[in-house]
Amino acid sequence: MAGESCVPRPLFGGAISTALPSRFQEVFVDPARDESLIFELLDLKGEVDDAGSALWFLRDIANEQDAGDNLVVEHSGTLELAGLRLGEAPAVAETSVAQLAVSKGRQGREAQNIVRLYLANIRLENAATDVLITAYEPLLIK
Numbered sequence: 110m111a112g113e114s115c116v117p118r119p120l121f122g123g124a125i126s127t128a129l130p131s132r133f134q135e136v137f138v139d140p141a142r143d144e145s146l147i148f149e150l151l152d153l154k155g156e157v158d159d160a161g162s163a164l165w166f167l168r169d170i171a172n173e174q175d176a177g178d179n180l181v182v183e184h185s186g187t188l189e190l191a192g193l194r195l196g197e198a199p200a201v202a203e204t205s206v207a208q209l210a211v212s213k214g215r216q217g218r219e220a221q222n223i224v225r226l227y228l229a230n231i232r233l234e235n236a237a238t239d240v241l242i243t244a245y246e247p248l249l250i251k
Contacts, residue, residue, distance in 0.1 A: 181206070
């Protein structure tokens, strides 16, 4: 996605916006490449420490998708986002990249695809919100 032309897109009824590659459709799916980009606003997982929150969400997604083998490729550690504040508290973020074996729908393990999952977790404690951004890139489609 680096170096691609991006266009601004409103999210959540225009409450926030982001810039995405123009090849992504309204639902943030590129069917030609089977890539997807998902933005979620979740209740803050207060029981999860800032340090390791991206890994926690990564494991949660892997469990929900019944991912066979998963391999964490990269983890950023905790970053303070000084430019993003809600009141006095700055937001913190973590990123992780993993490789997962997942099936679509009701397909069994024999039809598992290998995908790279890019995950960012932005923690807005004063708003009691975890912003979760995930992007899926297929590596091997069966």
